[in-house]
Amino acid sequence: MTCSVNQQMINEKIVEICSEFKNDPDELIAILHKAQGHFGFLPSEVQQAVADQLHIPVSKVFGVVTFYSYFTMEPKGKYPISICMGTACYVKGAEKVLHEFESKLKIKNGQTTTDGRFSLNTLRCIGACGLAPVVMIGEKVYGGVKPEDAGKIISEYPA
Amino acid sequence: MKAQQLKIALRNCGVIDPEDIQDYIANEGYLALASCLSGPREAVIETIKKSGLRGRGGAGFSTGTKWEFAAKPESDKKYVVCNADEGDPGAFMDRAVLEGDPHSVLEAMAICGYAIGADEGYIYIRAEYPLAIKRLHIAIAQAEEAGLLGENVMNTGFNFKIKLKYGAGAFVCGEETALIKSMEGNRGEPVSKPPFPATKGYRGKPTNVNNVETFANVAAIINRGADWFSSIGTEKSKGTKVFALAGKVKKVGLVEVPMGTTLRELVYDIGGGILGDKQFQAVQTGGPSGGCLTVKHLDTPIDYESLVAAGSMMGSGGMIVMDEDDCMVAVAQFYLDFTVEESCGKCVPCREGNKALYSILNKITHGHGTMQDLDRLKELSAVIKGASLCALGQTAPNPVLSTINNFYDDYVQHVVDKKCRAKKCRALIQYRVVEENCIGCGACKRACPADAITGEIKQKHFIDQEKCIKCGACHQKCKFSAIAID
């Protein structure tokens, strides 16, 4: 997927976000959260703009983006699906739930569907262990998910 | 008599409206802070020390002593940090407190700030908790509006502002030095201690870092007294502990019990016993840093020292119950998979050592392990524990050591017989049609994604082992107990 947003628009948005945090390099993570919330992902153009605005090396920004699992340099789907793989979910069969989503969406863990609708990832524990196995789509949490529920859940999200 | 819960950290959860400060105030809210502000700072630290409160994040260090360390240095600036990065898979104690009683944490942070001489606090919270983040923002705004936080709290001249900092999905940031690095906008890579954060923490200034549950106890201790708190629990582990009881237990949920309650009481009296009345096999405590407690440990009282003596640790409170259908070798591999992914990569023993541990476990669960591999697991584990930079690496081998010690026969079965007793390790199991039960309905054949099942309607069906991918779909679909797992 090509990024159709031009550099000027990126710079303007990044200036706006960074100034919200007083251009404080300590706030790099909060800034990247906001930037990813706006752009959907953090390509090198966005990282360069952040580095320029905060007067820090782009290698540092890249190091932070690649360290934390929340940040992605690849676009996520419109509806990001996260399957919890925490211990409680694991013992309750989360792997089978993951395989069923992979099978229904015809993608593997870490990939996005070709129409950009869904991306599939695993998360390490969102703290809803009482409802294991748990699946999150965006911020919506589904509990007690069985493999046979995958199809029904996917159909709740139109193109 | 059945064991009972005793709610101190969770005293307001499920009772008050977390988005209404008046509800908190009606339940003794901010009285503890008011009482502290009217006396000397040293008295606050003495009370916390006397109570015997120990860190609830896992390390169990004396909270009062920690505050004392941070109070000592002369500095133009100090910080209070709340570790709300709750990354242990299976743990949600802190989430419950932050969503259900956020003011208890804010009040405690302000009390700590007063005690150590800080005017600024940060809550480092994982991004996976959006509802907790929302409720904290509301609570901070309400407390500032009411003059209970911010400038000149209750006209005493004490200032204390609290802000949020967000994690971004890195388990290692639960380690306090990595957390501080992350707060400064860096990769969450731990640093050696000393110097400890109490002398050189956030922005190089004295910083006190405590866990959410630790803070949630503070106001109750100030209000009811150190003697009251230390009358609960055991000799060295005072008060209560919140546990997230999950896994194969009937009553999954959050429980708070006095220290010294036994594992049996927790799992059976409070947890209702094992799901489906199956056989209890083990309880994992301490998450990826902990170990398994087995049948022989059921009467172990839960306190810091006893759990370590039993080969595990308290950890933050996650308690995953496992039954006869769980493979303990696969569980060890699961934890190593997690640790390898979450390792920051800075030090060789953790980065390379845990990868090697995982690789050996993977060999074993896929049927290629040897008896020498079991010796190698123990040797490697000892090196990783001794040489790693931080607690993530130092405790990563614990699930391996604990399962090898308690379930040695299972490991031997995997490497010698190439069998998995619990029938969980795919490479070591086979699905087979039980001919006497098979009525030839064809449900298994239709369910099979690999076309590995042949048979005509009303004829016995057959599984081709060459094609079978061991997904278990046939076993799930069969209503006649005609698919066996060997």
Added chain:
Amino acid sequence: MDKVKNTEQLKALQSALRKDAEEAASRKVIIKVAMATCSIASGAKPVLDFFTEEMPRQPLEFIIKSTGCTGFCHSEPTVEVTLPGKDPVMFGHVDVKKATEIVNDYIKGGKPVAGTVEVSRS
């Protein structure tokens, strides 16, 4: 809420709020709906909405509160109902259908509704 100026004012406020709560409990039905992450994921929001819309139609005084985690993840969504002068009763696995029974049978009629959760606390 006005700024609290000192400890005495805080204590007075607490005392007044407690008194109001006790007085309310003596004549109002108190309905607490747990709204933690587990609760919401299990379907607590429609239950809260139901009580919010339904209770004003009933000929009795009430308070509806959303709270945090009750710890009963095995029975979410949970709703605690306290009738004036009675002990609180915790209902589990509450959906809109069960909430309707709770209103019609328990709140209005004082008759028990199946599916309560045992709460044991010291």
